[in-house]
Amino acid sequence: MERNLAGDSKNKGSNRPQEGLRVLVVDDEQLYRKTVVLELERQGHRCRQAGDVAGAMEEIANWQPDLVLLDHRLPDQDGIEAIPRIRAASPSTTVVVMTAYHAIPNAVAAIRAGAEDYIVKEPTMDPIVERVAEIERERRVMEKSSGPAEEPESTLTGDSPAIRKVIAQIEKIARSPETTVLITGETGSGKEVAARMLHRLSRPPSSPFVAVDCASLPATLTESIIFGHERGAFTGAEHERAGAFENAGEGTLFLDEIGELGPLQAKLLRVLESRTFTRVGGTKQIPLRARVVAATNQDLAKKVEQGQFRLDLYQRLCVFPIEVPPLRKRKQDIIALADRFVGRFALKLGKDIRGLDKEAAQRLCEYDFPGNVRELKNIVERAVILAEDKWIQPRHLPRRVLSGRRAPIGPAGESMAVEFRPGVDSLKDVERRLILQALERTGGVKSDAAKMLGLSRFQLGRRLERYGISTRGAFDKEKSRD
Incomplete structure (x- = not known):
């Protein structure tokens, strides 16, 4: 360093x-x-x-x-x-x-x-x-920009069958206030929003929503942060401290990235089964009054098979599983979400922006959003900042959206593989083979090959010159298309 x-x-x-x-x-x-x-x-x-x-x-x-x-x-x-x-x-x-x-x-x-x-x-x-x-x-x-702190999202936006199913599940489980819920889904898909929506529908209005990111907790303090500790429980514990379970009161304790909990899995299982817990260094049994909602972007069943997660805890958490779909599987919700974000950021920044123009909306709908709703939110926030008039235009969107970069890197979702010989091939050798393969798959059409590789036509052209790849026949073909 x-x-x-x-x-x-x-x-x-x-x-x-x-x-x-x-x-x-x-x-x-x-x-x-x-x-x-x-x-x-x-x-x-x-x-x-x-x-x-x-x-x-x-x-x-x-x-x-x-x-x-x-x-x-x-x-x-x-x-x-x-x-x-x-x-x-x-x-x-x-x-x-x-x-x-x-x-x-x-x-x-x-x-x-x-x-x-x-x-x-x-x-x-x-x-x-x-x-x-x-x-x-x-x-x-x-x-x-000035104004009050933004309220956390507590409503899932959209009208796609995929998100309507999630909303229906939340409304159903809201009627069972003590049932443990496991929310799964990719990073940025809206797992915490789903948890907050469940909290809003099922807990007293003034009750707290306490979120704990299990992946970011210091190993030496994880137990204290979650369960609290008594004075003198360990070196440096000069005062007693309530943990997340106590702070959640009659509200919701949201354990995000539960797959990273590690050694405390056994203690969490006992708490869920007995509905009581003790602070670190304490003996008093404290009743659990909150609903526990866990979330993960991992395959917990696979972690169970690998011996990295307890089967009994997985079964206890999975009483009522909810899977939040990635944004690419609910594309009809993109415009509704984008409009919601435009309204929020325009108000925050004091700008009169009506929404997306037709072409910008189309570009967003064509993009696969590997970062899901969180990525869409960041893209819209940036666009609102850059927009000078009443409509967000394609020039306000990031290059990766305009170039149509998607998760699949071959036609029809096929992947492309290239040979790599350790100690023999350089990264340049691999890149050259990848370019040749893209040109072959697209019939030599450079614009399609560039799109497949996530490059602009200019960037691809520079690489063709660098590697001495001739595309005279392919260029004639492309000219006939343009």
Whole structure:
């Protein structure tokens, strides 16, 4: 881990009216990392740097950066796998993943994990500088907006059969106030919204909704945070403390990412069965009055088979399972959700924006949203910030939406595989084979091949020149189509 102390102060040579962003650059290639830092500091941003995930997490805890530029490949952990930890440690921090070459599955995984965007490393720093500038403009607009804190969503929006089924399940289980509920679904699909909707329909209006992210709890404090502790229960416990179970009162205790609970699974099972619990270091049995709602984006049944999750706890949690569908399986809800977000952010920012124009709406409906509803919300928030008139247009949408990047990377959802010989092939060899395969599958039509690869036609053209790939016959074919 390295800290760039020079980057902690404002760039004295800059004429910028405001301090730039606090940017943490995480990359194990020291030269590249320092080059990025140097360029961003020239733009007036304050930078620190780290060479691995462990160093990044230390910086995030101490510094709370506005933006993390995170390399995909890091020595101690895959960068994409670290995104949930970063988001949990600093929810307001924006994460952008940097990749050595364009691979749609990696981009999809990054967005699904909670990244705002991803950038392919180019020979120049221009793409990074431009994207950081965009993020800075968006944050400045949001900082200028005033008003009360936004109320958490507690209503599932949409009229698709998939979401209507979920709403019907919630309305049904609301009539059984003590029944444990397990909500499953991909990251960003709306599991917490479903839990809050259940809380609103089934608990007293003034009762608390207490959310615990099991994936982000410090291992040494997890039991205390959930169950509370008595004074003197462990070193540093100078006062007694109520835990999440007590704080939930007669409301709802929402245990998010329950698959990460670890050693406390047995104790949670006893609590669910006996409806009582004890604080750490205590003996008094405290009655459980709240409903317990658990959520996960993992396959708990598979974790049971692998010995990573208790079968009896899984069966106890799964009394009433609810699966929230991904947004790509309820596409008819996209416009309703987008309109709801447009209204909310327009009001917050004091802007008179009516909604999406026809082409922008169509582009959203064509996109597969690997980050689900959360990604749509972020896209709409950005669009509202950028819009100058009454309608959001395609130019206000991110490049990944306009290029039609989707989870499937081949026609009809087929995947593309290329041969890779460790120690023999370079990443460039793999990229060249992938381009050739895309051209073959699309009959040499470059616009279709570029779309399949998640590239613009210009980006594909540059790679064709770089690798000496001739497409004269394919180009004639494409001209006849255009």
